[in-house]
Amino acid sequence: MKQKKKWYDYLWIVSLTYLVLGFFNILFAWLGMACFIIPLVISIVKGSKGYCNRYCGRGQLFALLGGRFGLSRKRDMPKWMKSKWFRYGFLIFFFAMFFQMLWNTYLVFAGAQDLKQVVTLLWTFKLPWHWAYHGTLFSDGVAQFAFGFYSVMLTSTVLGVVTMILFKPRSWCVYCPMGTMTQLICKAKAGACKKEGLR
Amino acid sequence: MQETKKIRKKASIPQKECVACGCCVKVCLLGAISIYKGIYAQVDTDKCVGCGKCAKECPASIICVAETQEGQVK
Numbered sequence: 050m051k052q053k054k055k056w057y058d059y060l061w062i063v064s065l066t067y068l069v070l071g072f073f074n075i076l077f078a079w080l081g082m083a084c085f086i087i088p089l090v091i092s093i094v095k096g097s098k099g100y101c102n103r104y105c106g107r108g109q110l111f112a113l114l115g116g117r118f119g120l121s122r123k124r125d126m127p128k129w130m131k132s133k134w135f136r137y138g139f140l141i142f143f144f145a146m147f148f149q150m151l152w153n154t155y156l157v158f159a160g161a162q163d164l165k166q167v168v169t170l171l172w173t174f175k176l177p178w179h180w181a182y183h184g185t186l187f188s189d190g191v192a193q194f195a196f197g198f199y200s201v202m203l204t205s206t207v208l209g210v211v212t213m214i215l216f217k218p219r220s221w222c223v224y225c226p227m228g229t230m231t232q233l234i235c236k237a238k239a240g241a242c243k244k245e246g247l248r
Numbered sequence: 249m250q251e252t253k254k255i256r257k258k259a260s261i262p263q264k265e266c267v268a269c270g271c272c273v274k275v276c277l278l279g280a281i282s283i284y285k286g287i288y289a290q291v292d293t294d295k296c297v298g299c300g301k302c303a304k305e306c307p308a309s310i311i312c313v314a315e316t317q318e319g320q321v322k
Contacts, residue, residue, distance in 0.1 A: 052277065098286035102270030112271070125309040131265065219307040222269035232268050235286030 057103050061113055064106030068206060071199045075168075075181040075192065078199035085227065092231035096238040101228050108219050111209055115218025126216040126223065136229045143226040146172055150197035158190030165193070169200040170207065257298030258316045263288040265310045272302035272311060 070077035084107070088100035101108065115121030129135055156162035166179040178196065185192045209221030222228055259281075261272070266288035273281045273289065280295035281302060293316070303311040 092286060096285055098268045098270065098283060101268065102273060102283055108269070108271075123304075126307070131267075131308045131310070136267075217305075217307040217309065219269065219271050219305075221307075222271065223267050223308045228267060228269060232286060235268070239285045239287060 058109065060104055060106035061109035062106070064110050068203070071168075071203070072181055074183060075166075075178060075195045075199055076185060078195040078202065079191075081198055081202050084202075088227050088231050089234070092234040092238075096235050096242075098228070098231050098235060100231065101222065101225075105222075107206070107209065108222055111213045111218050111221055114210075115213045121213050121218045122215060123218070124216050126212065126220050130212075130216075130220075131223050136224050139224050140226045140229045147201060150194075150201065154190050154194040154197055157193040158188055164189040164196075166196065168196060168203060171204050255315050257300075257313050258293050258296045259291050259298060259300070259302050259311050259313050260316075261289050261291060261302075261311050263290075265308060267308060269307065271305045271307060275301045275305040277301070 067077070067081060070080075084105075087104065088098075091097060091099045115123075153162065153165075157164055166177070166182050167175040168178040169175050178199075182192060182196075205221070205225075209225075212220035212224075259272075261281075268283050268286055268288055270283055270289070273283060277299075278295045278297065280292045280297075281289050282292070284290050298313050300313045303309075303313050
């Protein structure tokens with residue numbers, strides 16, 4: 050007995066393509082905004098984690114690599130990693146790093162800083178990435194955001210792959226900042242609905 | 249005559265620890281698990297046969313398959 054595959058079960062191809070495109074032209078990084086906007090819209094409008102549950106290509110990619118390709122030890126993750134402290138802490142840290150990236154983008158837009166053609170991995174290692182930059186029709190800030198955003202995406206993919214190998218395939222899903230945030234939104238929404246029902 | 253009680257294994261998911269990722273929902277062949285309002289996964293004990301696929305899949309390893317009586321986890 051096998052469940053029939055739906056169109057959205059192939060979204061891992063999109064995630065993989067996205068990562069590959071970033072090696073050719075960094076401006077494609079902008080497309081990754083979809084991974085931020087879609088889950089937020091679904092959780093705010095529908096009050097569900099439909100994105101995680103169905104459409105997350107990254108989760109599917111980890112499930113495929115760790116599951117079918119057997120690249121995961123399939124061990125339990127440590128307790129602290131699934132604790133609320135770590136999950137919310139990681140969300141806050143991730144956001145802080147994200148806003149720092151936006152600040153750097155602003156500085157380039159404002160002309161206070163030059164464009165840095167690097168991808169920062171794990172918020173520390175600066176990888177030269179000039180070969181994926183062929184100029185932009187717009188402000189340098191547009192390219193700076195692309196480098197910054199791709200850094201975020203690549204860093205989270207690397208973390209996800211490491212925990213995929215060490216623990217279960219989709220270990221990333223436990224501490225994924227977007228997952229944590231959408232769950233919080235759903236909780237808030239469900240709480241608000243409950244209150245309204247009482248009135 | 250001795251009364252026999254049916255003891256069956258069912259999956260149970262602690263609400264507080266669940267991240268609602270939906271991995272268990274995807275892997276359940278009987279469609280016994282659903283995500284409640286994007287907050288946690290819940291098991292329909294009428295449908296669950298206790299196969300343990302979800303427990304194996306759960307990235308947080310929080311699902312346990314335990315013996316139940318009349319749908320209640322002991």
